[in-house]
Amino acid sequence: MDGLADRTGLTRRAARISADAMVALGLLEREGDTYRNGETAAAFLAGRTHGDLRPFLRFWDKISYPAWCGLAEALGSGPSQEIFELDDELQKVASAGIEAILAGPAAAFPQTFDFSPHRRLLDVGGGTGSWSIAVARKYPHVEATVLELPAVVDIAREHVAAAGLASRIDVVAGDAMAGALPPGYDVFLLANLIHYWSPEGNRALLQRVRSAAEANSRLLLADFWTNPTHTEPLHAALMAGEFAVHVRDGDVYSVDEVRGWLSETGWRCVEHAPLVGPQSLIVAEAA
Structure with a gap:
């Protein structure tokens, strides 16, 4: 003792x-x-294993728990600080923590969607690049670009380089919510991005992606999708509180809501498949 x-x-x-x-x-x-x-x-x-959750505990300690202490204020008038406003040190904590807790879904992703017919992936708001790394490891013919905010770009580049994939995964700075997305990709990934925005913001984002997509392109949406009442799966439903204390417009959304947005923005939903735990994948094609 x-x-x-x-x-x-x-x-x-x-x-x-x-x-x-x-x-x-x-x-x-x-x-x-x-x-x-x-x-x-x-x-x-x-x-000692690939399922190391210590970075997520640091995220809880340094970022999530202090934010939850302001739950009443966040629900009433919005969070005092959004997760987009972290300083450089806390951004590293956030990026590592989010990557750790989503390691399971990221690993399941290339097993769930068949990338064989596709060549170029645009990972919009791709964080540390972990989802693109998982794809590149399974599909050697796929090249990817991670589009992220400037505060995260260096973190993503370090992760990609450490994975030995810098020749196949590019990391570029950009804001998915502002300006046109780069053309020339046949598959687009939005992994855990939709929950940051309002319905209006998400429709605008999906339209922006559609404008960059060519015929036969695929759109992949991974997130904590819920049932129509936003009450199941349990952990997905509870994540609404986590998003509310970190992001002014953060929320969880149902599969039916997303299907509606896709239809309105030039996409056709073709599949909804489980990943790991409460995370699942919506697959759409350019209509």
Whole structure:
């Protein structure tokens, strides 16, 4: 117990209380005064597997929890700070945390949609580039471009370079909500982007993508899509609160709502497929 207290900077009493609580939750196992990681902690919190969620805990600690402390204000008049306004250090925390919690859906994505007929992917608002990286690893013939805000571009370039894919994945600065998108792509990905915007903003975004799309192009929308009442899946429904404390217009949307927007903006919905957990994929083609 003394060693645990020293490593965590807690008093011996506080370390014992915290450790015993984590034993009760199943995160730790205890034998006498010795504590060790339980199965869940070893899998997700020890940094020894691909499912390392420690970056997401840092996101919770530094960004999400402080934002939730302002829930009443956010619901009444909007968040005091939007996630787009983070400083450079917190942006790195946010990018790493979001990538970690979405690692499962990103890995499932190229298994769910067949990229064999496609050659060029535009990953709109592609974050760290993790979804494009997953595609490029499975489909060696696909080239991708990650379009991101300037604050995220360097982070994405580092991730792409670390994956050894800089020759096939380009990262460019741009605002998906302003100006025309670059032409020459036959598949467009909007992964966890729709939930940042209002219905009006999303219709404008989908129209902007359609203007850049050629015949037979595909549009892929990955997000926390819900049922018509926004109450299922459970975790997807609860994400509405997370978006509300971070983004003024953030919300969750139903598959039916998105189908309507697609129809209004020149797309035809052709498939809705599960990814991992509460995330799913809507596939549309240029009408």
